[in-house]
Amino acid sequence: MENLSSKGRQIEFHRLKLTKKQQLTKSVFSVEFEVPPSLKDKYKFEAGQYVTLKFLWREDFVQKDFSMTSAPFEGKISLGIKINSAESPANSLIEHIEVGSEVEVSVPRGRFTLVSKPHEFRTIVGFAGGIGITPILSHFKNILFNEPRTRLFLFYGNKSAEDVAFRSELNELKIKYPERFEVYHFYSREKVGNGIYEGRLDEKKVALIINQFLLLDDTDEESTIWDAVDEVLICGKGEMIKALANACYKHGIPKKNIHFELFQEFNEDIFPVEKEFPLLENIEVDFKLLGNQHHTTLANNKIRLLQQLLIQGFPVPYSCKSGICGSCECILEEGEVELLENEYLTKKEEAAGKILACMSVVLSKKIKVNFDLV
């Protein structure tokens, strides 16, 4: 799958050898890279992370992010690559690489990660849309392997059965962990004779899933499986994530336990914030990003800081846009902002001036921030 384009920080690349290339569906390929012993430490990763591939496309180098489908214990870098059109960079990449080719692969990055809890009995639910299965697959393999008591439920939406990527890997997991892993497929453009499995994964479907699949809990007759859910993982397109994240929140899952990864530019807030602020216009912003000092003017403070800078074309790093992942953290060196929500910074970090640009509403006519924290 293809993530958002590179998120701003300086990236370290190495040439890795392709050891496998396999077509899974008409538009999805799986590729695998070998990591030589000398680079093992640099390519250590956590489930849910991604790498960036740098390759030539129409005489220019482009960089595209792809989530890993492998789990850390497997010791390899496997990716899922979706071809959206014959004209896309990803299509050109797939056409030009073969087993034995060397490709520039970045060291792993990303914050769509979970803390491992091998001694706990957890219930984790995943929602994947299309190629959004890739980081979820990495997570699920990792959790099933490392957490012997944790149970997992996957709800996987595709247009039709023939679009389901990684079906055989999912089936293998089902056979290996029949007591702890369940997967349900949903098709938006195929009739399967049972309305529950037809249509998109959306808010209504979440209610249905809670009532039909996550109802009875064998381990605790007094509650439902949904009541026991500890973490929710969602990956796919922005509208799907927004609908599902808000539905899960409405049905009682705290925001800090709803983790998601956007695979596309998405200019809306995942969790809308309703709060009024005094209007300020023509706000001067000085900021440091990737070693460069910038100056710009924001028309007003109706939109949060990160979004305004992105609209102006600055490559500010971000991932969740919801105050959860910390990708957009920076230091407020001058001026005032209100941090609407924060699930990432500690009190100490906040006291030291750190803010999350995605959740910051500017409250002074001039601010100065620094995104170069390291």
Ligand code: FES
């Ligand atoms: S983008 Fe995730 S905290 Fe701001």
